[in-house]
Structure formats: structure tokens, C-alpha cells
Amino acid sequence: xxxxxxxxxxxxxxxxxxxxxxxxxxxxxxxxxxxxxxxxxxxxxxxxxxxxxxxxxxxxxxxxxxxxxxxxxxxxxxxxxxxxxxxxxxxxxxxxxxxxxxxxxxxxxxxxxxxxxxxxxxxxxxxxxxxxxxxxxxxxxxxxxxxxxxxxxxxxxxxxxxxxxxxxxxxxxxxxxxxxxxxxxxxxxxxxxxxxxxxxxxxxxxxxxxxxxxxxxxxxxxxxxxxxxxxxxxxxxxxxxxxxxxxxxxxxxxxxxxxxxxxxxxxxxxxxxxxxxxxxxxxxxxxxxxxxxxxxxxxxxxxxxxxxxxxxxxxxxxxxxxxxxxxxxxxxxxxxxxxxxxxxxxxxxxxxxxxxxxxxxxxxxxxxx
Amino acid sequence: xxxxxxxxxxxxxxxxxxxxxxxxxxxxxxxxxxxxxxxxxxxxxxxxxxxxxxxxxxxxxxxxxxxxxxxxxxxxxxxxxxxxxxxxxxxxxxxxxxxxxxxxxxxxxxxxxxxxxxxxxxxxxxxxxxxxxxxxxxxxxxxxxxxxxxxxxxxxxxxxxxxxxxxxxxxxxxxxxxxxxxxxxxxxxxxxxxxxxxxxxxxxxxxxxxxxxxxxxxxxxxxxxxxxxxxxxxxxxxxxxxxxxxxxxxxxxxxxxxx
Numbered sequence: 001x002x003x004x005x006x007x008x009x010x011x012x013x014x015x016x017x018x019x020x021x022x023x024x025x026x027x028x029x030x031x032x033x034x035x036x037x038x039x040x041x042x043x044x045x046x047x048x049x050x051x052x053x054x055x056x057x058x059x060x061x062x063x064x065x066x067x068x069x070x071x072x073x074x075x076x077x078x079x080x081x082x083x084x085x086x087x088x089x090x091x092x093x094x095x096x097x098x099x100x101x102x103x104x105x106x107x108x109x110x111x112x113x114x115x116x117x118x119x120x121x122x123x124x125x126x127x128x129x130x131x132x133x134x135x136x137x138x139x140x141x142x143x144x145x146x147x148x149x150x151x152x153x154x155x156x157x158x159x160x161x162x163x164x165x166x167x168x169x170x171x172x173x174x175x176x177x178x179x180x181x182x183x184x185x186x187x188x189x190x191x192x193x194x195x196x197x198x199x200x201x202x203x204x205x206x207x208x209x210x211x212x213x214x215x216x217x218x219x220x221x222x223x224x225x226x227x228x229x230x231x232x233x234x235x236x237x238x239x240x241x242x243x244x245x246x247x248x249x250x251x252x253x254x255x256x257x258x259x260x261x262x263x264x265x266x267x268x269x270x271x272x273x274x275x276x277x278x279x280x281x282x283x284x285x286x287x288x289x290x291x292x293x294x295x296x297x298x299x300x301x302x303x304x305x306x307x308x309x310x311x312x313x314x315x316x317x318x319x320x321x322x323x324x325x326x327x328x329x330x331x332x333x334x335x336x337x338x339x340x341x342x343x344x345x346x347x348x349x350x351x352x353x354x355x356x357x358x359x360x361x362x363x364x365x366x367x368x369x
Numbered sequence: 370x371x372x373x374x375x376x377x378x379x380x381x382x383x384x385x386x387x388x389x390x391x392x393x394x395x396x397x398x399x400x401x402x403x404x405x406x407x408x409x410x411x412x413x414x415x416x417x418x419x420x421x422x423x424x425x426x427x428x429x430x431x432x433x434x435x436x437x438x439x440x441x442x443x444x445x446x447x448x449x450x451x452x453x454x455x456x457x458x459x460x461x462x463x464x465x466x467x468x469x470x471x472x473x474x475x476x477x478x479x480x481x482x483x484x485x486x487x488x489x490x491x492x493x494x495x496x497x498x499x500x501x502x503x504x505x506x507x508x509x510x511x512x513x514x515x516x517x518x519x520x521x522x523x524x525x526x527x528x529x530x531x532x533x534x535x536x537x538x539x540x541x542x543x544x545x546x547x548x549x550x551x552x553x554x555x556x557x558x559x560x561x562x563x564x565x566x567x568x569x570x571x572x573x574x575x576x577x578x579x580x581x582x583x584x585x586x587x588x589x590x591x592x593x594x595x596x597x598x599x600x601x602x603x604x605x606x607x608x609x610x611x612x613x614x615x616x617x618x619x620x621x622x623x624x625x626x627x628x
Contacts, residue, residue, distance in 0.1 A: 005599070005606035008452040008465075012444075013517050016508035076506025076526040083486040083505050091403050094485035094509055173402055175479060175585055176515035247584075255603070320517045321470065321581075322451070324608035 007323035020074035027067035029193030034060035104159035178252035196304020202297030410492025422595035424552035427467035431546035438545035472531035473589030
């Protein structure tokens with residue numbers, strides 16, 4: 001029997017996670033991805049990768065510091081954050097995350113502190129207020145042994161795996177939203193995180209250092225490989241839906257059926273993805289183009305952020321029970337536009353404060369004997 | 370927006386007072402995203418609701434009485450009756466279908482294990498409740514509920530939902546929606562009591578009963594009699610009227626979706 005159904009009065013359910021969530025997921029993904037980019041240069045001591053590690057370390061520290069602020073702001077009762085620690089709940093992914101996050105943050109800060117310390121100790125020998133502050137931050141002129149750097153790095157890396165798993169699982173276990181409920185989502189968060197982190201490294205490499213060619217080349221390679229893997233993952237996800245291998249993905253497709261806006265989103269995603277991959281290849285192949293890698297960097301950051309916006313915000317406009325789709329219009333206030341701009345402003349402030357206080361462009365071994 | 374922040378400032382004084390700590394003994398052996406042990410409530414009861422759709426006329430008396438009883442903010446509902454106009458495409462015959470919605474007080478409630486602070490929990494009598502003094506307002510439970518039965522209350526800035534009017538049940542009263550239902554369509558009762566009306570009706574109509582979204586594996590405890598299976602999951606329907614409110618929750622008019 002065929003029939004046309006009209007829902008006479010559809011209540012509109014509000015958005016429960018605000019753009020703060022997008023900011024947190026973006027910053028923390030850039031943070032753990034940039035941490036990975038510091039490994040060859042800083043942890044393994046490979047000379048060719050040290051310029052990359054220097055920029056990536058700045059990116060990871062600034063994003064690690066600001067990300068949790070956005071997360072806190074997404075709580076409707078931010079001052080109750082201590083309830084997380086008073087009521088340990090090991091069966092909740094979010095609770096597990098609340099334990100991992102501070103440890104991760106601490107280890108990243110210690111890792112960076114140890115890396116920047118020799119240059120700061122040298123700076124502390126000078127005159128002026130920066131020298132004085134450097135003296136306080138370095139906690140004296142004693143020599144920090146290499147094993148401390150390695151240990152804090154390994155610890156931060158271990159914790160970063162925890163962050164990757166928890167941020168992905170937290171969203172992917174939500175069966176109520178079939179568009180989230182896929183084991184490919186955590187993988188995609190990591191891959192697009194790598195794309196965005198490498199993109200941000202390209203931008204900072206252009207704006208704050210001398211547009212180092214090695215950094216450009218290495219970052220472009222990271223973007224290229226991550227984009228190819230992302231395409232593979234997306235293809236696998238789509239095929240799971242088409243073949244019905246995953247009923248949940250199939251349901252996800254059904255929930256967007258005949259929606260022109262979502263079709264446009266899919267098309268746009270495909271286009272920018274292909275564009276970035278092609279640009280990356282072109283820039284790696286043509287020597288003259290390498291200096292313009294920052295353009296690829298902009299696009300990469302855009303992809304990393306927009307992916308999270310679509311996943312976390314737009315998916316919330318897909319009704320669970322009622323007919324149609326909710327219209328989400330971003331608010332001007334702190335739970336909307338101001339929150340997004342504010343988070344990026346805070347990140348910029350963190351970046352500039354570090355830039356003022358820390359001679360991060362200097363070789364890691366400066367001052368060490 | 371400003372209202373939210375103002376409400377938050379008003380809350381600060383109350384923030385810490387009632388945040389009861391959950392005893393560590395309750396941190397049992399549950400695996401990640403498994404159901405934690407139930408607490409509070411009468412272990413000898415299991416509340417459930419049966420909605421006889423044949424008796425529902427879509428008057429929304431339940432919606433209104435719930436709103437008054439539980440003081441939900443304007444535009445948010447702990448229960449609401451979805452109304453559908455169904456037109457036979459060949460004959461052109463038109464019929465209406467009413468579907469009261471509320472929290473399903475599932476046997477496997479996906480909203481409970483996600484809560485990072487154990488503020489939302491299932492009582493031993495099956496009722497899923499929120500401890501508003503403990504809730505941090507992370508809205509994870511709102512995302513996890515497949516039935517849109519939860520929302521963030523803009524006054525309390527914490528999760529809000531139907532509690533089967535537990536405060537009324539506990540003193541021997543019926544939930545507001547049941548009390549006000551003119552057709553007697555809503556029947557609440559104890560499944561553990563074989564003589565209760567709900568137990569008898571479930572036994573009688575066992576093969577005709579349906580629950581919403583059974584594919585979610587939640588085992589809902591709101592049972593529908595006289596249900597049309599096309600409405601069990603998100604119906605393939607067009608929205609006719611959106612209820613439009615501005616940021617202050619003021620009604621600014623009605624908008625036809627234009628399709």
C-alpha cells in the first residue's frame with residue numbers, strides 16, 4: 001500500500017553539542033598529529049627532520065593547551081568539571097578521556113619544556129625580563145639528560161594513542177546516530193587530523209620561519225599519504241553502506257536519502273579532497289612550486305576542520321524520529337561564532353606568547369654539551 | 370544565549386552543594402559502555418507503560434499536563450504526541466495517526482553507560498533518571514538516546530527527561546500524562562506483578578504489541594498497542610509545520626517548510 005505521510009507538527013530539537021566540540025576535536029587532533037611529526041626529528045634525533053620537529057612542536061604545544069579549554073566550554077555546567085574526578089566512571093568513554101587528557105597535556109608540556117630548555121637556558125644568561133622569565137621557566141642551569149626527553153616523549157605518545165582511541169570511540173559508539181556509528185570514524189579522525197596538522201605546520205613554516213624547503217616537502221608527503229588513506233577509508237565506508245555489510249552505515253545512507261544539501265556536501269568533500277591531493281603532487285614534483293606549499297596548507301586545515309564540523313554539527317541536524325531535517329543557524333554568541341573565533345584567538349595568543357618567550361627556532365641541542 | 374550564561378551564573382552558588390559522591394563500590398566490573406549496576410528504587414518492581422493507540426485522540430492533554438507538572442522550558446517536551454496525516458495515494462483517503470512519545474525506560478538504556486559522572490542512572494524499578502546536582506551538562510546522553518527523549522534544560526543547564534513521574538509514583542500517584550489522558554490510552558504499572566493491568570494487557574495482546582526502533586537493541590519498556598509498523602522507526606514523512614521560536618523561546622510564528 002503506498003501512501004503519503006505528513007507530520008503535522010514537528011517539534012524542533014536543539015543542538016546539544018555546540019561548535020566548542022568541533023574546536024576541541026580539531027585542536028586535539030592537530031595536537032596528537034603534530035606530536036607524531038616531532039618524533040623523527042626530536043625523539044629519534046634524525047637531523048633531516050629537525051626543522052619539521054621544531055615547527056610541529058610549537059603546533060602541538062599550542063593546540064594541546066587550548067583544546068581542553070574548548071572542551072570545558074562545551075559543558076553546560078563547566079564549573080562542575082571536578083565531578084569527572086569525584087565520580088570515576090570507567091565504563092564511560094568520556095570519563096576515560098577525562099583521565100587521559102590531563103596526563104597527555106602534562107607530558108606534552110614536559111616533552112616540549114625539555115626540548116626547548118637548552119635554548120632557554122642560554123637565553124636566561126642574558127639581560128632583561130625575557131631572560132629573567134626564562135630563568136624561572138627553566139628551573140635552573142642543570143643539564144637535563146637525554147633519557148628524560150625520550151621518556152616524556154614516549155609517555156606523551158602512549159597517551160596520544162589513548163586520546164586518538166577515546167575521541168574516536170566516544171562518537172563512534174553512539175548507535176542512535178548511524179552517521180557516527182562506524183569503526184571507520186576514529187580512523188578518519190586521525191587521518192584528517194594528520195592532514196590538518198601538516199597543513200598548519202606548512203602555514204607556520206611560511207609565516208614564522210624562513211619557509212624551509214625540507215619542512216614543506218615532508219609536510220606535503222604527510223598530507224599526500226593521509227589523503228590517499230582517507231580516500232581508501234571513505235571508499236570502504238561507502239561500500240559497507242551500499243552492500244549492506246554494515247546495517248548501521250546502510251541506515252546512515254537512508255537517513256540522508258533524497259537530501260540535496262547532503263548530496264552537495266558529499267560532492268564538495270570529494271572535490272576538495274581530490275584538489276588537495278593533486279595540488280600536493282604538483283608541488284612535490286615541481287621545484288618552483290614548493291615555496292607555495294602554504295596554499296596546500298590552507299586547504300588541508302580547511303579539510304581537517306570542516307570534516308569535524310560536518311560530523312559533529314551537521315549530523316545533529318538529522319532528525320532521529322521526526323520528519324525532515326532541523327535547520328541549524330549558527331548563533332553569534334559564545335555558544336556559536338564567538339566561541340569559534342574565541343578559541344582560535346586563544347590559540348593565536350598561546351602561539352605568540354610561546355614565540356615571545358621561547359627561542360623555538362633554535363636547534364634543540366643549543367646550549368647542551 | 371545570554372539567558373544561558375545568566376542562568377549559569379545563578380547556578381554557581383548551587384554548584385557544589387548537592388553533588389553527592391557515588392560510593393566507589395558502585396564502580397563494579399562493567400566493561401566500557403556496558404550497563405552499570407542499577408541503584409535506588411524498589412527492586413521488587415519493574416515499571417513500564419502500555420499505550421493503547423486505539424484510544425488516543427491526539428488531544429495533547431498529556432503533553433500539557435506533563436509540561437505543567439515537570440516545568441519543562443518552552444519548546445522542550447518530556448512527552449509529546451506526534452501527529453501524522455496519512456493519505457492513500459490511489460484512493461486519496463486521508464487518515465490521521467497519533468503517536469505519543471516519551472522516554473522508553475529501556476532495559477538496555479544507551480544513555481546510561483555514556484554518562485561520565487554517573488548522574489544519569491537506572492533505578493532498580495527500571496526508571497531512568499538524572500541526578501541534576503551531579504550532571505555536568507555534557508549532553509552525551511542526549512546524543513546517545515535514539516528516541517530524542519532527552520534535552521538540555523535551559524533553566525537547569527543539565528539533562529532533562531521523562532521520569533515516569535517517579536516523584537508521583539513513589540507516593541502512590543499516577544504520572545501526570547496518565548492521570549490526564551482522556552481516552553485512558555496510557556497504562557502504567559508493574560510488570561513484576563502478574564495481576565497489574567499492564568501485565569494482564571501485555572499477556573492478552575502479546576503478539577500485537579510493538580516498541581519503537583527495536584533494531585537499536587535497547588529493549589524499550591513503552592509498549593504500543595494498535596501500532597502501524599511504518600512508524601516504528603523514523604517515518605518516511607514530510608514535515609508540515611515547524612514550530613518557530615526565537616532565542617528567548619518566544620513564539621515568532623509558524624513557518625511552513627515549503628516542500
